[in-house]
Amino acid sequence: MEKRKRIVVIGGSAAGPKAAAKARRIDNNAEVTILQKEGDLSMASCGYPYYIGGYFDDRNMLICTPTGVVRNPQFYLNAKDIAAKVNTEVTAIDRKLRTVSFRNTLTGETGEMAYDKLILATGSVPRMPPIPGVELEGITTLQSMKDADFLRKVRDEGKIKKAAVIGGGLIGIETCEALHLAGIEITVIELLPQLLMFLDWELAKLVENHVRSQGANVITENGIAAFLGENGKLTGVKLQNGTELLCELAVVAIGVRPNVKLAQACGIEIGETGGIKVDPYMQTSDPDIYAVGDCVETLHRISGKKVLAPYGDLANLQGRVAGENAASENCVTFPGTIQTGICKVFDYAAGATGLSETTARRLGYDHIVTVINASPDKPGFMEGKLIVTKLVADGTTGKILGAQCVGPGNVNRQIAQWAMAILGGLTVEDFVNADLPYAPPFSLAIDHGVASAHILQNKMKGRMKGISCAEVHRKVTSGESPFLLDVRQPEEFEQMRLGIGETLMPLGALRRRLNEMPQDKEKEIICYCKISLRGYEAAIVLEGNGWKNVKVMEGGVMAWPYPREK
C-alpha cells in the first residue's frame, strides 16, 4: 500500500485550518493533523470586537461554519478527516528527524509526531510597551479568544466605568467602539499624530472627528509612560506628558509581531522585517516546511519590498497555497499583498489599498498626483451617504498607486474596486470610463470612484487646479490671504460653515456678481462648496472671465478636517 504523506500543521486559527483543509482536498490519502495551542479552533478573531460590543451573544458564532456547526476536533475528524489536537502546544521542531515535540497545556503530557511536510501557522503576538505596571490586573490585549472572553465578561458584568485603549490602529479603534457600546467611557491614546496609519493625515482626521462625535475621547501625539495601580489592580495610566487618567481597564493594541519562536529555534530563516522568510510557494528555507499567515513576511506587489501584513484574508489565501503545495508538488503561488484593509469606526468605515501619499513619498515616488473627492455613494432620494476618497497615482505613468476612503457610505465597494484596479495595473485614464454596475439603490450614475478618477484626470491635464484642505488651512493660519469663495446656498452656509474669512456667493449668482470678485486677475482665488463640484464649476466661470490663479479646494466642506465655525 502507498505510504500516506504526513502533513502536520502548527496553529489552528485562520491560516492553519485553511492549509489543512486544502491539503486534505488535494490528497485524500494524506494523514493531516492540526496541533493547536488554544482550546478553540478556527476562531473568527476579526469578529471579537463585535462579540464584545454585543452585536451577537452566542460565543459559538465565532467558531462555527456558516451553517452553524461548531468547528471542534469532532467536526474536523468527521467532516474533513483531519485530526485536530487542541490545547496542544508545539515546543520544538527537529528538522533532521522531521519530528515535532508537543505538550498538552492542560495535563502537561508530552509527545512527538513525525511529519513529511510541516506547515507553520503560528500567527502573531501582541506588542506590549516596556513600561512600569504592565503586570497589573485590568490590562489586556485583544488577540486571543481568552481576551475576547475576558472583555465580553467586562461587558456583561457592567462594573467598569472607564477604560483606556492604548493604540489607535485598526484593533484599537474597533475595541474602542466595542467598549463604548458596553457603556464604558473610553479614551484612545495614540503616540503618533493620527489614528489609523494606513490613511493619510487628512482622512485619518475625519475618522478621529467621527470617533470624538460618538463620545469617545482621543489623545494623539502622546504615548503611555506607565500603568498606575493599587493592590495589584490598574487604577489609571500616566502619559508621556505627565497627564494621569483614571481607568480600571486598559486594552493594549499597539500592533503585533510575527510569532517566529519555533521557526527561529530550529534555524529557519527569518527575514529583515522579523517575519519568516518564504518564497512564492510559501516555502521556508527548509523545503519540507511551509509557513503562512501572520508569522510570515510578504512581498508588497507595488514596492517590491517585504512587509508584514497581518490580515485575515491573506492568512486564508496563503493557507490555501501552502496546503496545496504541501500535499502535492509546488504548483501554486501567492503573489503578495497590496495591503488592502478596512475597519468599522462607529457609523463610518475606513479603508485603504495600495500606497498612501505618505508611503509613496517615503518609497521615493517623486512625481505623484493626488485628489480628494467627497460625494454621496448613491442618490439623495435613495438616502445616499457621504464617502470621502483620496486617490494617489503616479504622475508620470498615470498608474493608480493607492486609494483611501472613509465615511458612512459604502467604503467597502470603493476600496474593493480600487484594489482590483491596482492589481490590474490600471491608469487613471483607464478608470475614467470604467463600466461599473449602476442603479439608484446602489450607486450614482457616475460612480463616486469614477468621479474621483475624472477629477484626477482634470488635474493631470491642467484643467483643474486642486488644493487640499490642509494647504488651505496652512495658508489661512500662516497669514496668507487668498480670496476664499464658498459657492453654496445661504441656507447651507447657515447650517455649516468654515469661518476662515470666506465670501459666500452662490454659484447661480456668480456670473452676475463678478464685479464683487477681486479686481486683480492674478489674485489667488480658492473655490469650494459642500463637495466642491459647484466649486469646480465656479472656478471654470472665473477662469473663463480672465482670473488666472483659481483653485478648487478638494472635497469641499465635507473633507475639511479642522474645527469649523459652524
Ligand SMILES: Cc1cc2nc3c(=O)[nH]c(=O)nc-3n(C[C@H](O)[C@H](O)[C@H](O)COP(=O)(O)OP(=O)(O)OC[C@H]3O[C@@H](n4cnc5c(N)ncnc54)[C@H](O)[C@@H]3O)c2cc1C
Ligand atoms: C481583534 C482582531 C480583529 C481583527 N480584524 C481583522 C479584520 O477585520 N480584517 C482582517 O483582515 N484581519 C483582521 N485581524 C487579523 C486576523 O485575525 C489575522 O491576520 C489572522 O487571524 C491571522 O491568522 P493566523 O492563522 O496567521 O494567526 P492566528 O489567527 O493568530 O492563529 C495562530 C494560532 O496558532 C496558535 N499557536 C501559536 N503557537 C503555537 C504553538 N507553538 N503550538 C500550537 N499552536 C500555536 C495560536 O494559539 C493561534 O491560535 C484581526 C485580528 C484581531 C485580533
